Amino acid sequence: MSSPKRMRRAVASSLALLGAGALLVGCASGGTAPKADLGSGPAKAGTVKEGALQGSTVTFVSWGGVFQKGQMDAAGKPFAKASGATVLEDGPTEYAKVKAQVDNNAVTWDVVDTDIIWAQKQCGDKGLLMPIDKKIIDTSKVPDGLVGDCYVPAMQYGYVILYNAKKYPTAPTGWKDFFDTQKFPGKRAIAGFEDVGPGIYEGALLADGVAPDKLYPLDMDRAYKSIDGIRSSLIYWKTGAESQQMIESGEADMALVWSGRGYAAVKNGADYKPIWNQALQITEALGVPKNAKNPDAAFAFINYYLGKEQQEKLTELTSYSPVNTEAEPKLDALGKEYLTTAPEIAKQMVPTDAKWWAENYDSELERWTKWLQG
Missing domain, CATH: 3.40.190.10 (Periplasmic binding protein-like II)
Incomplete structure (x- = not known):
């Protein structure tokens, strides 16, 4: 399995582990999940039916510090307000913990930010991540080649x-x-x-x-x-x-x-x-561990995270590039020089x-x- 050291390279500027404000959730996602009514019609990134997840809990896990705070401010907190779900956070991501939770059918982490190579290794029958539900997650605005069978990009x-x-x-x-x-x-x-x-x-x-x-x-x-x-x-x-x-x-x-x-x-x-x-x-990846107690709510969180406005704000807060092709973050001159999705930069990259x-x-x-x- 990929080492947690690998993901430390994906964090923005000085990332400390989550401090006293972190929520160590234990069995927060345990029990029977309330039935979610996510509405009719095709999914649309960045949206969720108002109040659809009232009574549900989603635990989001990432790498702490500036980056995770940006993820919560850009997507986690507004998702909770719009959907009615309780969004908790934990971290840092540890692959051994994901495996232990899945193997013991005691999953408390619903959406996990991981290294994309690790995520790719976890797709399939023997992997630790669920297949992405395209009925709930709209990936139409994600750049080509960045969506896997069991993950979407978290940023690039x-x-x-x-x-x-x-x-x-x-x-x-x-x-x-x-x-x-x-x-x-x-x-x-x-x-x-x-x-x-x-x-x-x-x-x-x-x-x-x-x-x-x-x-x-x-x-x-x-x-x-x-x-x-x-x-x-x-x-x-x-x-x-x-x-x-x-x-x-x-x-x-x-x-x-x-x-x-x-x-x-x-x-x-x-x-x-x-x-x-x-x-x-x-890129980094977002995935949902197998045996998650409320996968519909987890996928709804990911769908919301991929929205244009959410991705714009995430880039503005962290300096990393968006994974929505319509996103147009407002950056200063230096920030624009490091925006890898800017056409003049993107066309040069491999x-x-x-x-x-x-x-x-x-x-x-x-x-x-x-x-x-x-």
């Missing part, structure tokens, strides 16, 4: 190279320059925790001339050969906060980081620039393949762990 962001503008008067323009330590000498920061997923591997292949639409299945032998070639120039971050600090301190001349962390570093004054050319598109990573996660994690130790 970029895995992007930032470079020190003072160090490089001639700006690097992409992965080829990241791997060219002769023309662009200096330290490169990449993730160095014991977890795998889209990132330096795709970058190595793109630098070596592989076309974006021919990336998968990844030729990992070829990727490692390129990464080995710059190993002496690599430094490693283990948390999003550490990646941001490496930029703000100037320790990294180039850094492969989550776009939210890059945005936060530049907002704090770091003179660094992003390279959107062939930056990697990454989609990543969660299905391939889910199928190859275990073997690639073993290889990466050995490489880090070597």
